[in-house]
Amino acid sequence: MRQDFKISYSRINLYLFCHYKYKLVYLDNIYVPISVDITFGRIIHKTLEQFHRFEKSNRDLLFECYNNSWRNDGFVNPQQIFEYYQRGKQMLENYYRSFKESDTEVLYVEKAFDTNIGKYKFIGIIDRVDRYPDGTYEIIDYKTHIKAWEPERVNEDLQLSFYAYACRSVFGFNPDKMSVYFLSENKKVYTIKSQIEISDVINVAINTAENIMAENFDPDVSKCQICDLKFKCKFFSF
Ligand code: SF4
Numbered sequence: 001m002r003q004d005f006k007i008s009y010s011r012i013n014l015y016l017f018c019h020y021k022y023k024l025v026y027l028d029n030i031y032v033p034i035s036v037d038i039t040f041g042r043i044i045h046k047t048l049e050q051f052h053r054f055e056k057s058n059r060d061l062l063f064e065c066y067n068n069s070w071r072n073d074g075f076v077n078p079q080q081i082f083e084y085y086q087r088g089k090q091m092l093e094n095y096y097r098s099f100k101e102s103d104t105e106v107l108y109v110e111k112a113f114d115t116n117i118g119k120y121k122f123i124g125i126i127d128r129v130d131r132y133p134d135g136t137y138e139i140i141d142y143k144t145h146i147k148a149w150e151p152e153r154v155n156e157d158l159q160l161s162f163y164a165y166a167c168r169s170v171f172g173f174n175p176d177k178m179s180v181y182f183l184s185e186n187k188k189v190y191t192i193k194s195q196i197e198i199s200d201v202i203n204v205a206i207n208t209a210e211n212i213m214a215e216n217f218d219p220d221v222s223k224c225q226i227c228d229l230k231f232k233c234k235f236f237s238f
Contacts, residue, residue, distance in 0.1 A: 148182035
């Protein structure tokens, strides 16, 4: 195992999905096919990152950022490109309307952090951190799924607990609010993470890192049917 090993939410998530898949991706460098939804998500994230880096903002600027960020990789034909492009346009129209009505200050966008969990380096990128006029803070994670998750699923998701930890340890404040912003429906779903939940995910991170260091890469064949690497994996069988 490399000495410069770092843990991140996406690594932990992948390891928890299937330990062997983690090995294929991060140790064997097996290429994961880029799906259209991954490409689309990256385009929207890039658009909003560019947009919020400008001091003054307007609708035309947002769409200029969208056009600059657009890539065709992963789309299968011109019709699909057109459909996704239109979907993104509608998403951004709604986003811009809500943004103009909000009174928050966008403090950070696509903010990279580098900290520690136990003896391990922990890295990641937070989509957005806002500050409200009353001095409170909100962490926002963008999602571009067609349909918003139910609040229960947002509550169970580990990602925001990791970001709450990073916020406190890197930026020095506790987030007062945390939300997942489902851009397709222009809807934020809020969640609260208790100190116990945050401590629990820290333990998950440490256990995961220790298992990876111990080279525990057992396959989880119950996930094979939904795995995008199944055709490159020796454990997959029809
Ligand atoms: S095909 Fe199955 S065993 Fe192989 S990496 Fe995917 S989930 Fe794991």
